[in-house]
Amino acid sequence: MTATPRPVRWGILATGKIAHSFARDLLLVPGAELVAVGSRRPESARAFAAAYDVPAAYGSYAELVADPAVEVVYVASPHALHLEHARLAFEAGKHVLCEKPLTLSRAEGEELVRLARQHDRFLMEAMWTATHPVVRQLVGDVHAGRFGTPRQLTAELGFPVEVPPEDRMLNPDLGGGALLDMGVYPLTFAHLLLGEAEQLLGVATLSPAGIDLDVAISGRYPGGAVATMSASMTSWSSRTAAVATDLGRLVVEDFHHPTAARFVPYAGGDGSALGEEVVLTGTEPVIGRGYGNEAAEVGRCVREGLRESPLVPHAQTLAVLGQLDDLRTQIGVVYPDERR
Incomplete structure (x- = not known):
C-alpha cells in the first residue's frame, strides 16, 4: 500500500x-x-x-x-x-x-x-x-502549433482604485502603481505565449506622487510577433486577452480569472467563412479562483524536493522583473529607495 x-x-x-x-x-x-x-x-x-x-x-x-x-x-x-x-x-x-x-x-x-x-x-x-489550468492548456496548445502561428497579442487589465493615498496601491514607498500591480499580468501572459520580449515601449500617466495610474505597452517578440498591453488604476478594462494567428483568433474573456478560452478559426482566405469554434477549459479543475492551483503546485514541488517550479521558473520571473525595470525607466517612475 x-x-x-x-x-x-x-x-x-x-x-x-x-x-x-x-x-x-x-x-x-x-x-x-x-x-x-x-x-x-x-x-x-x-x-x-x-x-x-x-x-x-x-x-x-x-x-x-x-x-x-x-x-x-x-x-x-x-x-x-x-x-x-x-x-x-x-x-x-x-x-x-x-x-x-x-x-x-x-x-x-x-x-x-x-x-x-x-x-x-x-x-x-x-x-x-502561469499555474491556471486554462492558461496552461492554452500555452501548451499554442506552443504545439495547434492554432497556427501567433502574430499579434492583446491583453488589458484595469479597474478604478479608490483608496487613500497611503494605501499600498498608491504609495510610492510600498511600490504602488498600475505597472507592478496589474501590468505584470499582461506582460507575463505575453511571455508565456510568445516568449521573452525583444523590445518593449511604454507610456503612462503619473499621479502627483509619481506612481503610474495608466500604462500602455507595445512589444516585439520572437518570430516577429507583436503585442499591445495596458494596465489602469482609473478605469474599467475588459480584462480580455486575445491572440491572432494565421489560422484564426484565440480569445480569453477574462484572462485574469479565466473559466475558458476559445479559438475561432477562419476557414476562408477573406476572413468571412468561420470554422467550428474550439473551447479550452483546461485538463484539470480550477481550485477556487485559481490561487489554489498555485498552492497545489508549490505543494507538489516541495514534496518532490524541487527548489523551483517548472511552471513559474526563476528565469521567467526575473525576465519579467527586468521588463518592469525597463518600462519604469521609460515612464519615469522611480521609487524613494532608488532615489536615495
Whole structure:
C-alpha cells in the first residue's frame, strides 16, 4: 500500500486582501493545511485566524516563521517588503511562495533567488496565471502549433482604485502603481505565449506622487510577433486577452480569472467563412479562483524536493522583473529607495 503524503503545512505572512483570497482557496487544496498566520497587529492575526480556523495567530512575522509547524510561508505583504520578509522566512528554514511581483526590481529578485539557493529552499513567485489550468492548456496548445502561428497579442487589465493615498496601491514607498500591480499580468501572459520580449515601449500617466495610474505597452517578440498591453488604476478594462494567428483568433474573456478560452478559426482566405469554434477549459479543475492551483503546485514541488517550479521558473520571473525595470525607466517612475 502506498503511504499518503503528509499535508504541506502553510503559514501566511500579512493579512491584507490578497491573503484572504489565498486563504479561501488554500482551504480547498487537497494535501494542504493552513496552520499559522502572522501580522504586525495581533488583533488582525487573531481575526484572520478566526475567519479561517487557523490554529496559531502571531503578532509578529518573526514569530510566524519561527513556528516549527510551518513548512511554507506565503508572503502577502506589499511589494517593497517582499525581499525583507522572504529573507526572514529563508533564514528560519522555510520554503517561500511570494506575491507578485516577486520584488521591486530585477536586482532584488536576483538577490532573493540567491538567498533561496543559499538556504536550499523552494522559492516561487505567486504568479498564479502561469499555474491556471486554462492558461496552461492554452500555452501548451499554442506552443504545439495547434492554432497556427501567433502574430499579434492583446491583453488589458484595469479597474478604478479608490483608496487613500497611503494605501499600498498608491504609495510610492510600498511600490504602488498600475505597472507592478496589474501590468505584470499582461506582460507575463505575453511571455508565456510568445516568449521573452525583444523590445518593449511604454507610456503612462503619473499621479502627483509619481506612481503610474495608466500604462500602455507595445512589444516585439520572437518570430516577429507583436503585442499591445495596458494596465489602469482609473478605469474599467475588459480584462480580455486575445491572440491572432494565421489560422484564426484565440480569445480569453477574462484572462485574469479565466473559466475558458476559445479559438475561432477562419476557414476562408477573406476572413468571412468561420470554422467550428474550439473551447479550452483546461485538463484539470480550477481550485477556487485559481490561487489554489498555485498552492497545489508549490505543494507538489516541495514534496518532490524541487527548489523551483517548472511552471513559474526563476528565469521567467526575473525576465519579467527586468521588463518592469525597463518600462519604469521609460515612464519615469522611480521609487524613494532608488532615489536615495
